[in-house]
Amino acid sequence: MIKIFFALLSILYINACSFKAVPNEWQIKSTTAFNSYSQNFLKANDVLANNDLTRAIKHAKQSANLSQLGKIYLGECALNISAGAKNECNEFKKLSTLLNDKTFNAYYSFITLSLKPEQIDQLPKRYRTFASFLIQKNFQKANQELFEIEEISSSLLCASLIKEHLESTSRKKILKLSSFYGYKKIVLFWLNESKKYEKDKSERQKIEAKISILSS
Amino acid sequence: MQYNKVRLVVGLFVITLFIMVGFFLGFMLKEKGTFDKRYNFHFQSPTAEYLHIGMPLKLSGFYIGVIDDITLKDDGSVVSTFSVTQENRHWLSEGSVLMSIKPLIGSPYIVLYASLDSPLLEPDSSLMFIVSDDINDLVSRLEPAIKKAANILNNVDIITTYLASDDSELKQILRNLNTFSKKLADNDSLLTSMTGDEKSTQSVIESLHQTTIIMKDLKKITDDISKITSSLDTKIITPASSSMKEIEGIMKDIKLKLDSVDGTVKAVGAYDKDLLELKDQLSVGIQKSNQLLDKVDSIISKKADQEVHLP
Numbered sequence: 001m002i003k004i005f006f007a008l009l010s011i012l013y014i015n016a017c018s019f020k021a022v023p024n025e026w027q028i029k030s031t032t033a034f035n036s037y038s039q040n041f042l043k044a045n046d047v048l049a050n051n052d053l054t055r056a057i058k059h060a061k062q063s064a065n066l067s068q069l070g071k072i073y074l075g076e077c078a079l080n081i082s083a084g085a086k087n088e089c090n091e092f093k094k095l096s097t098l099l100n101d102k103t104f105n106a107y108y109s110f111i112t113l114s115l116k117p118e119q120i121d122q123l124p125k126r127y128r129t130f131a132s133f134l135i136q137k138n139f140q141k142a143n144q145e146l147f148e149i150e151e152i153s154s155s156l157l158c159a160s161l162i163k164e165h166l167e168s169t170s171r172k173k174i175l176k177l178s179s180f181y182g183y184k185k186i187v188l189f190w191l192n193e194s195k196k197y198e199k200d201k202s203e204r205q206k207i208e209a210k211i212s213i214l215s216s
Numbered sequence: 217m218q219y220n221k222v223r224l225v226v227g228l229f230v231i232t233l234f235i236m237v238g239f240f241l242g243f244m245l246k247e248k249g250t251f252d253k254r255y256n257f258h259f260q261s262p263t264a265e266y267l268h269i270g271m272p273l274k275l276s277g278f279y280i281g282v283i284d285d286i287t288l289k290d291d292g293s294v295v296s297t298f299s300v301t302q303e304n305r306h307w308l309s310e311g312s313v314l315m316s317i318k319p320l321i322g323s324p325y326i327v328l329y330a331s332l333d334s335p336l337l338e339p340d341s342s343l344m345f346i347v348s349d350d351i352n353d354l355v356s357r358l359e360p361a362i363k364k365a366a367n368i369l370n371n372v373d374i375i376t377t378y379l380a381s382d383d384s385e386l387k388q389i390l391r392n393l394n395t396f397s398k399k400l401a402d403n404d405s406l407l408t409s410m411t412g413d414e415k416s417t418q419s420v421i422e423s424l425h426q427t428t429i430i431m432k433d434l435k436k437i438t439d440d441i442s443k444i445t446s447s448l449d450t451k452i453i454t455p456a457s458s459s460m461k462e463i464e465g466i467m468k469d470i471k472l473k474l475d476s477v478d479g480t481v482k483a484v485g486a487y488d489k490d491l492l493e494l495k496d497q498l499s500v501g502i503q504k505s506n507q508l509l510d511k512v513d514s515i516i517s518k519k520a521d522q523e524v525h526l527p
Binding site: 012018024027029030031032033034035036038051052054055058059068071072074075078079082087122124151153157 | 506510513514521527
């Protein structure tokens, strides 16, 4: 037992000695805080989410390289849109002239539904097919495509972008997916959307009851 | 086999270390005189005041022993036991005397006055003990001086009282001087004897009279001015002063209100300061907790991402 204790102590000591702070610690801290924000935001832990976002922004403002800050503002905006909130990404707009980054501008245009065909190539790969269907207004294909995207947060964003044109089955699928991940904010949003499009009165009452339970 | 060898070496090292430490401690204690044989002696004193266990015993400024025990006897006296080492035992001879010294500054101690030619004192014998009190000695020495000073002060008081009394010589001298000066002023023959010229005396007297007339005129003028100003006060100043009084009342009221407002403002200012302090402390607390959160995040995060992945 004593041998194990001393062995652990030695490992801890060696580990502690080997730990070294990286020079761009601000970037890592900012990214970590933003990742935490994403999770807390989707899970409707609003107080924690706000704190995470504040920290992410604060760390990003440690550097004159504003691309990290721009990404955080864009990410925050995208997450809000995923949850059905109206967001015009004002903070990013203020920065965009300073950044002058085509990929950022393309992403911004995509999430604000003002994407031009020539910007598709500047989007992240996972969105390109969906974006082309969106520009073509081929919502049937877009409905299918959004479930082809690997990342759940991307699927949620795409679903939100075509919420008026989302099929009932797709809506249910999204609800199931977000429920599985425990993304309460998204669940509530899609429950409200389902209620809006549900014609069956008893089904609507069920949805209302679910919303009431989750909101309380 | 190798392992047993290591164990043997470590064991030997530890044993050697213990032996060395023991030897060192023993040496230290021996040098300090812990193992030396000590000889006890006693002395009797009327009180244990200024005596305590561990009190040093000195001879010519050197420590030769220490008080080990103090006991109260049935008759109210105190018996103290002190011990000396073999090395210092020869100082204690028959006829040796102990004296307690209480210096004005520093802790009290006992001095041994040895009688070197006398035979050695047997252990457990008693010695004569004398108390020397430096503070009391000083007071007794100062007492005559203080008495003298008090006498001087008494004499000074008597002198001043006499000088201040009406029948004192000083007062009489002053009175005589006053009478003489008056006579000098009234009698022109005296003045003449001083000036040496009658004309000059007359001119001095005339000028004095003239001065008196001028002074009278001046008095009249000032009286008139006083009358004028008093009439002005009743006719002109008084109506205005009633308005002034009203204004004064209003001003006083305003002042009172301002005073209360000032108090309120100060109180609010104090609250404001408290709130600012509280806010600062909260801000520090939040920042500290944020730093802690950063560290927790970095520990629990699976990998250290450098770039934000957009949804």
